[in-house]
Amino acid sequence: MSGVPWGETKLVQGNEAVALGALASGIDFFAGYPITPSTEVAEILAREMPLIGKKWIQMEDEIASISAIIGGSLAGGRSMTATSGPGFSLMQEGLGYACMTEVPLVLVNVMRGGPSTGLPTQVAQGDVMQARWGAHGDHPAIVLAPSDVKECFNLTIRAFNLAEEFRTPVILMPDEVIGHMREKLTFPKEEEICVTPQSSPDVPLEWYEHYHTSATGVSPMAHFGSGYRFHVTGLTHDTHGFPTRKVDEVISKMNRLKQKITRRLDVLENNKLHDVEESKVVIFCYGSVYRSALAAQQILAKQRKKVGIFRPVTIWPFPDRTVKELLDTKDVIIVPELNQGQIIHEVERLTSDSVRVVPLHRYDGYAITPEQLVAAALEVM
Amino acid sequence: MPARLPYAYKYLRAKKKFPHVWCPGCGIGIVMGSIIRAIDSLGWDLDDILMVSGIGCTSRMPVYVDFNTLHTTHGRALAFGTGAKMANPNLKVLAVMGDGDSMAIGGNHIIHASRRNMDITAIIVNNNNYGMTGGQFSPTTPQGAKTSTTPYGMIEPDFDICELTKAAGANYVARGDVYHVIELDGIVKNALSGSGFRVVEALAPCPTNFGRANRQGDAVNMMELLRDNTINIAQAKKLPEEKTEGKIVRGVFVDRDEIGYIERYRKLCDRVSAEVKK
Numbered sequence: 001m002s003g004v005p006w007g008e009t010k011l012v013q014g015n016e017a018v019a020l021g022a023l024a025s026g027i028d029f030f031a032g033y034p035i036t037p038s039t040e041v042a043e044i045l046a047r048e049m050p051l052i053g054k055k056w057i058q059m060e061d062e063i064a065s066i067s068a069i070i071g072g073s074l075a076g077g078r079s080m081t082a083t084s085g086p087g088f089s090l091m092q093e094g095l096g097y098a099c100m101t102e103v104p105l106v107l108v109n110v111m112r113g114g115p116s117t118g119l120p121t122q123v124a125q126g127d128v129m130q131a132r133w134g135a136h137g138d139h140p141a142i143v144l145a146p147s148d149v150k151e152c153f154n155l156t157i158r159a160f161n162l163a164e165e166f167r168t169p170v171i172l173m174p175d176e177v178i179g180h181m182r183e184k185l186t187f188p189k190e191e192e193i194c195v196t197p198q199s200s201p202d203v204p205l206e207w208y209e210h211y212h213t214s215a216t217g218v219s220p221m222a223h224f225g226s227g228y229r230f231h232v233t234g235l236t237h238d239t240h241g242f243p244t245r246k247v248d249e250v251i252s253k254m255n256r257l258k259q260k261i262t263r264r265l266d267v268l269e270n271n272k273l274h275d276v277e278e279s280k281v282v283i284f285c286y287g288s289v290y291r292s293a294l295a296a297q298q299i300l301a302k303q304r305k306k307v308g309i310f311r312p313v314t315i316w317p318f319p320d321r322t323v324k325e326l327l328d329t330k331d332v333i334i335v336p337e338l339n340q341g342q343i344i345h346e347v348e349r350l351t352s353d354s355v356r357v358v359p360l361h362r363y364d365g366y367a368i369t370p371e372q373l374v375a376a377a378l379e380v381m
Numbered sequence: 382m383p384a385r386l387p388y389a390y391k392y393l394r395a396k397k398k399f400p401h402v403w404c405p406g407c408g409i410g411i412v413m414g415s416i417i418r419a420i421d422s423l424g425w426d427l428d429d430i431l432m433v434s435g436i437g438c439t440s441r442m443p444v445y446v447d448f449n450t451l452h453t454t455h456g457r458a459l460a461f462g463t464g465a466k467m468a469n470p471n472l473k474v475l476a477v478m479g480d481g482d483s484m485a486i487g488g489n490h491i492i493h494a495s496r497r498n499m500d501i502t503a504i505i506v507n508n509n510n511y512g513m514t515g516g517q518f519s520p521t522t523p524q525g526a527k528t529s530t531t532p533y534g535m536i537e538p539d540f541d542i543c544e545l546t547k548a549a550g551a552n553y554v555a556r557g558d559v560y561h562v563i564e565l566d567g568i569v570k571n572a573l574s575g576s577g578f579r580v581v582e583a584l585a586p587c588p589t590n591f592g593r594a595n596r597q598g599d600a601v602n603m604m605e606l607l608r609d610n611t612i613n614i615a616q617a618k619k620l621p622e623e624k625t626e627g628k629i630v631r632g633v634f635v636d637r638d639e640i641g642y643i644e645r646y647r648k649l650c651d652r653v654s655a656e657v658k659k
Contacts, residue, residue: 029468051657053650055467060493064460067453071433071464074451075472079464097454224449225469227428231444233452242398242444 003048005187012185014152014178015040018108021156023048025195028077029055031068033087036120037176038110041082062087066094073103074232076223078160082108086117088127095169096135097234102211104163108172110179113365122365123176125287125338131171132316138254140261142268143171143316147290149183161196166260167218175338177288177367201228210241217260261317270313271322279308280331281377284347286315289336289368296373307377323350332380336360336368392417394447402441406600408559408585409439412506415562419570431472433462435482438513439506442477456487459494462501470643480507481519484540495549498577500641505542508587516590527594542582547635552577554635558584560607561631577641
């Protein structure tokens with residue numbers, strides 16, 4: 001097999017779909033370091049990319065990998081890396097740098113059990129808060145969590161597009177179950193997918209500002225070697241990219257970093273809702289847990305019990321307004337997570353005391369089953 | 382050399398970014414001068430050059446030169462540079478780093494850039510300590526030397542930057558210093574003009590921190606130490622061992638023409654895509 005099997009139907013693994021989604025997006029450069037359970041992404045791209053003259057490299061560690069793709073992105077390549085928990089921790093340095101310097105890239109983090117080396121081959125959703133706050137300092141975060149193989153493909157393309165559109169790193173976060181499961185996937189035809197082209201400035205060379213302030217907070221980005229010569233630094237910088245400590249310039253940079261996300265939440269927000277409005281009990285979940293929630297909903301329906309499902313596909317930025325609007329009137333919200341409680345705090349933050357928010361934690365390396373969810377729902381009904 | 386100054390302005394962000402951050406007597410500006418003279422004599426287009434750095438005094442250099450410039454995180458200049466070079470092989474990638482940046486926190490990256498023979502020129506300014514944070518010891522601080530974190534003298538052995546990168550596979554490895562500037566100019570020019578991974582160690586004084594902690598006098602005294610304590614490799618070969626003992630050898634240690642990574646990768650792509658077409 002070579003490249004993306006456009007229009008074909010195949011049995012595909014989640015990680016494989018991520019790799020093929022990257023190829024579909026026109027990935028130019030991949031740098032990575034082997035780590036379970038994400039390795040297939042790197043392996044498939046190592047096989048495919050040289051065949052079409054695209055650049056692939058295995059670096060000496062994860063810090064080098066993310067550093068390399070930032071360099072690659074600045075030099076004009078659509079760039080991606082893939083890792084898992086321990087590597088994700090190491091990549092926080094580069095992730096913060098890419099946020100600060102507004103470099104588009106895609107970081108795939110296939111979540112496994114932690115902390116530390118944890119459960120390398122088993123599932124968890126323990127990196128949800130790290131994906132939001134792992135790098136030091138205030139910074140934007142766009143994080144997408146697929147729940148099936150088709151979404152691994154589609155959300156990888158979306159991640160590349162959002163990275164370009166928002167000039168920021170985008171994190172794709174399947175959990176291990178999603179990364180390793182196989183499903184039937186009918187690939188779209190090539191002309192059916194939409195790939196956001198890389199931006200490029202059209203101003204005269206001497207007018208170019210690498211961080212020009214525009215209405216959206218994002219300006220077209222030149223690449224090294226294009227003739228636009230500019231400076232990039234992780235130090236707080238002015239609109240030309242040079243270090244500054246001037247109060248108004250520091251505030252302007254920091255506000256823009258935040259507002260380029262918060263002013264366009266409508267573009268980023270993406271929820272899957274099932275019977276939320278008509279249910280008094282709602283399961284709030286993401287990733288592989290969503291699959292169990294769908295099964296649990298059916299089991300409960302047979303017993304004439306109704307539960308809704310609220311699933312954020314974009315988990316960061318968190319869908320604050322929609323959660324408040326739709327869930328603050330509920331009796332009970334069950335928040336099943338493959339961790340000791342992370343997203344649940346966001347749900348609690350947005351709901352009144354009258355709403356009972358019930359946790360369901362699992363952190364033994366195994367998936368939450370539909371039966372567990374059914375039991376949890378029956379208990380609160 | 383005031384007569385030679387005007388041409389340097391072409392390469393500097395002179396009107397906007399000066400004065401620079403370096404202390405009086407610092408050697409980094411002299412290394413920057415060598416780089417500019419080398420690039421001028423090579424006639425490179427400024428648009429094609431990417432200067433990448435990490436963190437530290439030397440790593441502030443990219444602010445002052447009018448190339449494509451990338452000031453990264455501590456120790457990672459070569460990793461960022463590797464990505465940029467792979468994504469756009471037309472870029473001439475020049476990494477400027479200090480001894481702490483390249484040998485301590487960036488030690489892993491320089492070993493592997495050498496091993497891969499990645500097509501990057503690394504200019505390492507070695508002033509034997511971390512200047513920016515106030516003079517702590519680095520992996521090149523000589524044994525016995527005092528720094529703010531070795532108040533009783535350095536007990537660890539030091540790294541030889543040239544031996545390390547030579548052993549790891551770099552195509553070109555040379556050492557110069559900021560006293561012997563004409564020699565350094567030649568070394569930097571050679572380092573910029575070939576393929577593969579190419580390393581220049583440039584010894585430089587840090588009078589503010591290392592010099593003061595070790596009572597080496599002012600900037601002029603420290604320049605004289607470079608004059609007296611180093612010896613050219615050709616001269617060293619002619620002299621008996623007792624006359625060269627304790628002196629740091631300057632000159633070119635390795636000048637190979639092994640295939641660089643970029644060319645090796647291009648050949649791989651050509652080979653496998655041809656096989657697929659069959």
